[in-house]
Amino acid sequence: MTQAKNFAFGENEKMLRDTARKFLQDNLPTVKLHQLVASDSDPYRDPPCHWDKNLWLQIVELGWSTVIVPEEIGGSGMSLVALCALVEEAGRAALPSPFIATAIASLVLRECHTSPANELLQAIASGKTATLASTPKSASWLASDCDVCLADGTLNGSAYFVQDARKVDTLLVQCKTQSGLALYAVPTNSEGVDIIADGIIDLTRDQAHIHLNRVSVSDTQLLSEQACDVLEAAEPGILTLVSADICGAGEWQLQTTVEYMKVREQFDHPLGYFQALKHPLVNVMIMIDQAKSLTYNAACAVDSEPENAAKFARMAKASASEVAAYASNRSIQSHGGIGFTWECFVHLYSKRQKHNQVLYGDAKYQRAKLADLLMGPVYR
């Protein structure tokens, strides 16, 4: 009964979203995206990092980076619901940019409540970029797990599955200290930071693992001494944003495939006439709608029902991860032979979705964590 009316999606949020949609349609139509990221098809190529930095500067001017930054430190102080709507548009455009990584970093920073964190948030609001570097080699998503240690004022170790690492200015590095877990801001060009690009399926982002070898850090870089709490508090928002990306990309997959169903004919009928193709696409729509409703609900909960945020965010990401898998499957299969070619755009989205599907935990993982919340842990 404490839920916000209309998901707190009012005129301001709508205008922000509509502007973003039009901006991306105008500036990054899919044909242009394909030219940008898919010019080299060699599967054995060195991991590329294609993005349009000029486009990113325009996005900064549009104020996307400021959305969840509080007004008093230079942001526009809007809601996660608003940010969620922007990320949905980024997903719909399969935008290669540091936007989502930086938005996730902002979610983490705003939980820190320290001066260095606020300073970095302020820098982000004016265009600086950052990404979270906290995942260990095992890909455990638990906030308590990391492979970096702090000793003698230097960071040593590695972080894996770092998103868009080659596009950002600053890493948010989690590390073990003598007293627990801390979070440091480390510029990517620091001495001792080695960013090793991963070869990944997704063409619309980059991923890396990062080796830190005697990287000196000072107290001005210390974002939090309660990194585990901070990351846990930020996690519902992080899951929500990835879910929003999936919903946007899923809607593109649905609409693009439906359009093909209308124009492609076989057996003297448009393909959409055939229930074997039509009904699965209806199922895709239903799944997207479920995920989207749960995503805005989760965003809303992060904003105004923090006690329910973890639960609703698990639901959103579980639901969205299923969309990522199924919408990708149907978009390729329904396009037939064309859908199996590099020149058909559907592979760009399928690959982004397969990445989204597992990022920060797949559907089964989210459901297991949700069950722990709703049913209690498994007793043996």
Next chain:
Amino acid sequence: MTQAKNFAFGENEKMLRDTARKFLQDNLPTVKLHQLVASDSDPYRDPPCHWDKNLWLQIVELGWSTVIVPEEIGGSGMSLVALCALVEEAGRAALPSPFIATAIASLVLRECHTSPANELLQAIASGKTATLASTPKSASWLASDCDVCLADGTLNGSAYFVQDARKVDTLLVQCKTQSGLALYAVPTNSEGVDIIADGIIDLTRDQAHIHLNRVSVSDTQLLSEQACDVLEAAEPGILTLVSADICGAGEWQLQTTVEYMKVREQFDHPLGYFQALKHPLVNVMIMIDQAKSLTYNAACAVDSEPENAAKFARMAKASASEVAAYASNRSIQSHGGIGFTWECFVHLYSKRQKHNQVLYGDAKYQRAKLADLLMGPVYR
């Protein structure tokens, strides 16, 4: 490389099966079955026990009870593959009878290798009937679990989920003894045996739980002192027979529904024209075929590759349990409004299948046990 050629399904087995099929088609067409078991539709009726004893006597004359009984003790000494084919026909006819319960009892008895067990097998070959009473109230299917104890020469306790208990002469009661687990033959009309009919969904069989209150037993009734080993050895055969029942019933569901798809018209086309109905029925066929192949493979393994029997039987029952659920779902849904009525025969088979689905463990249970065999147990 030690697999029998053609599943050891030769001319003799085929003739036995074909005769059984014709016999049941002639003597128990579905319309007659419906009259027999579905005359009272009141959902609050006392649990009925409808079967045609005369038909059963004819079945005994056809020799079905003798199939897996060794020749030297009065049986025909055929294979489990042959018995499997008969059970498949029983499933196709949704036959209410003590046949399958007695066949399962025979599988248990032939693992006992004792005089009382051989005598009971001999009696079964000449028409006597029996059922296994070994399951505890928790419905654990582990051979080591039971709720009956032997003390001072009397059996006390209860057995649950006893199949066709009101149709048989003899119970095979598992009990805890001071030295382990034993198996006794207990006539159903013994003093102290109280058979309490369960109200069940399935109209084509009966099920009961049985209270034993100071039931005296003697050594001539002691079938085995290694009941756990015996039941474990018999389990692959038991799973195989239930799978065969499911395959037969599933084939009836498939063919009956397909026939309806040919005659019922909507929108100026027979229903089978519509892929939303056609394709799921193709999936039913594929699932039945998978289950049937695995069932005969399992039967064959029980006969000639005992080291693989457990593994293949788990596969068969896992596969068959999925058939039981999905074929039932499609048979009702595809029949539309008609399929939702008591007068349409599909409900008889759906209810038998829902019972088969969980009997001796559902698909997930079988797969968990299979994983233990193929991957080793879960280490924590």
Next chain:
Amino acid sequence: MSPQNKNESLEHAEFRSYCRDWLSHHDAGTPLVKLPQSAIEIMHPEQLNYLRKWQRDAYSAGLIGCDYPVNEGGAGRKGCQAIANQEMARAGKPFLPNVLGLGMAAPTLHFHAQQALKERLLPRLFSCEDVWCQGFSEPGAGSDLANVQTFAEPKGDKWIINGHKVWTSLAHFADWMILLLRTDKSSKYDGLSYFVVPIKSALGKGVSVQPLIKITGETGFNEVFFDNLEISDDYRLDEVGKGWKVAQTTLLHERGAGPMVTPSSGRGNKKASAVGDAYALIDLAKDSMRDGQSAANDPLLRDQIMQMIIRQEGSKQGARRAKVEGLCEHPMRLPLQTKLVMSEIRQDNAAVALDILGAHSTLSINDENAPAGGEWPLAYMNSYGITIAAGASEIQRNILGERVLGMAKSK
């Protein structure tokens, strides 16, 4: 917790307070007979009488029909029915028996009937003085509803009706029926007209009702035969030949996608209420054993339960999002999913319950040891009623693929 929803208008907040207050003081009493799982499974007059009294009381208190105009028996409010529904459900009141009247006949009368007919029929419908049923489906017109053949022949200012309707829930209790009839054999869609018919008063005089038995063994739906039934032209809604258009209003509301919110209440007793609710699966698992330990510890069952809770919560949040135009791609996209999604969730909830029950799922409502009274296996079987009736799931997917996504008609 205050009864007011955040951002709720003062009028709505006051109405909510009023409902909550009235409900806390009103006692529906204890039924003398076991109630079925929903209104369309009502088998005995005693069940109906108990529920009818509850509906009448709730109507008298202004909780039913409140969004309808005053001269149609309503309270002339706006957006209040949804609030009354929430509060009735929250108070755990029994369900309303006149579901086909409230959910289908009432909005259809409201949008298509002459004023006099509305004023005469709607108050008695809301109070459950008149029970309503729906005469749409026929043996040859199930999914292909427009193939209706029951014929109305004009005779002066009367119509003579002959034919055969099936799967008509509640017809054995009904006073009135909404009826889709053929008035022209030369045109499929434009040959249909829509009537309301006083069915009970015509029993034995042109109308006969024969009960059908469901796969569960329950009765509750029927065949209705018309043999030269004569009715007044006053009972026609909209013009001759516009029956298909009028029927769309009925179907839209039947699918939960119409503009009028259908009055609905709780489910009365806890056990029946649990059946159909994904969260109830958690307790069912905690009360069940699987392979020697609590079923609530089984990771596969936990995963299945979470899948159902997520789908159910997704559907609930979808209803919330449907009201936010800016977050919807197409205005009918969420409303037209309601029936399909709800019916499949209900079926799958029951299927998961049977998985949790394992061997105990073999036990029926006539077994005293059946867990949860055997209600889950019953609910599973009854769930086919809702995936088949009111446009089977296959038809719903056609509608969504065609009307919302714009793909070619499959026929």
Next chain:
Amino acid sequence: MSPQNKNESLEHAEFRSYCRDWLSHHDAGTPLVKLPQSAIEIMHPEQLNYLRKWQRDAYSAGLIGCDYPVNEGGAGRKGCQAIANQEMARAGKPFLPNVLGLGMAAPTLHFHAQQALKERLLPRLFSCEDVWCQGFSEPGAGSDLANVQTFAEPKGDKWIINGHKVWTSLAHFADWMILLLRTDKSSKYDGLSYFVVPIKSALGKGVSVQPLIKITGETGFNEVFFDNLEISDDYRLDEVGKGWKVAQTTLLHERGAGPMVTPSSGRGNKKASAVGDAYALIDLAKDSMRDGQSAANDPLLRDQIMQMIIRQEGSKQGARRAKVEGLCEHPMRLPLQTKLVMSEIRQDNAAVALDILGAHSTLSINDENAPAGGEWPLAYMNSYGITIAAGASEIQRNILGERVLGMAKSK
């Protein structure tokens, strides 16, 4: 273990021994380049040359084409190809490169070509001296194959071909092509004729081949354009207008349901071999971590892996049962399922592998740390090739529903 299968005839047992012996002494050598996952992904001449030598050696030894008549380049045996295939797979030999020749062109030539043509073409096909490809699909004729528009116009005892084929695997290496052409525009099915065409010798002289890139970034299939290509009438199979009938022989064998067993070998290296095999998922799980522990301990992944192993074993046992007439309801019921079932198992095996890999499934074959060399994500993407090509899964379900179950044609 003796090499003889129980109940195997003496001739077959001797042949099996011979194969096993030859295979144990023959070394295919180490490829100098990385091999792709299957023949239709061959991108480089070095890959082809290595595999071609292996096929030639195996043919010389009598392990390929052995069931074909002697005058067609075979050994005149019966039921021996299946044995040779088992032994080649068991020995872990590389796959055979001329798959479209062996699986489609050879049986079609065998059943429909003039004797002289068979004697000329088949030995070179078996030895891989000639590589073959298939010219069936067109931009407007995918699932609706009979809609082929590439036209052959008669000119004396020649035909002039114009048009455009797509998704032709191996066309960039092929010497010969099987070609379905339209010879009559007035009749859909009866207007088709079937040819074999020496494609390589016509390159630049009426034929051009342009590579297409797959979603994986690999090449391997092509577009083929015909611009007034002139061919002899000797290259026609069966009569003019019987092309659809001849194509059925090709398609039946393509789906693994034809009377001639297609020669096949192993997959060469262990890593590539694992991809596609459900049992390999067990080791993958044991080598992977999930949520802080071995993925092999995750009950949900265990369940998924068992589902795949069961489906794969079911398919294997189905092939065994297909030979037992008494256990089959319909003679084509199991054979016509082969392509659909195998392709979906292969896709789902890969999908489960990605689930096991979790976040590591983001890593591609160009990442040195990718588990199993990144072959599983590659296999997942390539699996759409097989669920789409050779009659997409949707078409296979139509065929099964119509030809085996006898339901009405969906178009």
